[in-house]
Amino acid sequence: QVQLVQSGAEVKKPGASVKVSCKASGYTFTGYYIHWVRQAPGQGLEWMGWINPNSGGTNYAQKFQGRVTMTRDTSISTAYMELSRLRSDDTAVYYCASSIAVAGIDYWGQGTLVTVSS
């Protein structure tokens, strides 16, 4: 069965960076884009970008350009999202997700809470 398993919760200081991993299993990792979506406390879902695991190509939301880097390691079927120059308003649950069987985003990781606090 398809699974996306994310790394554990992180606590970071303002100005630091965080790197969240997303390990895929149960399907061909290089066949489908990985999206990253976040939800800050009391806020809605926010799309951050996607990575094409086959080519490594990326597409970032304008809001995060210059601060986010999405990478992948095909040898271990894992995608990564690194966010730099963290601020308190980056405190959120970060999800990786993929559109595998249908047009919508049908598979999601369990989420990773990133807390930014001094």
Added chain:
Amino acid sequence: DIQMTQSPSSLSASVGDRVTITCRASQSISSYLNWYQHKPGKAPKLLIYAASSLQSGVPSRFSGSISGTDFTLTISSLQPEDFATYYCQQSYSTPTFGGGTKVEIK
């Protein structure tokens, strides 16, 4: 970026009620519109894709429709497990989500 305007932002309803949530796109997105249900502490769940196709395993009380750039999610008879926040998302271009609709118990 394409803006998705979702309404209402919240609503109160009773079990058995018919509930309608609307999402308007800032430009034509054809049928590239998806609906998600999100509950606290859980990952979002895909309900409807391509505006009106029901995702496998989702109860038939959920349906989606389209009229131009206006999209509607309808829950025909609200059940206790349906109290959650619902989001639309366009996949026509760089993805964007609507602001969400919180469905609360009346």
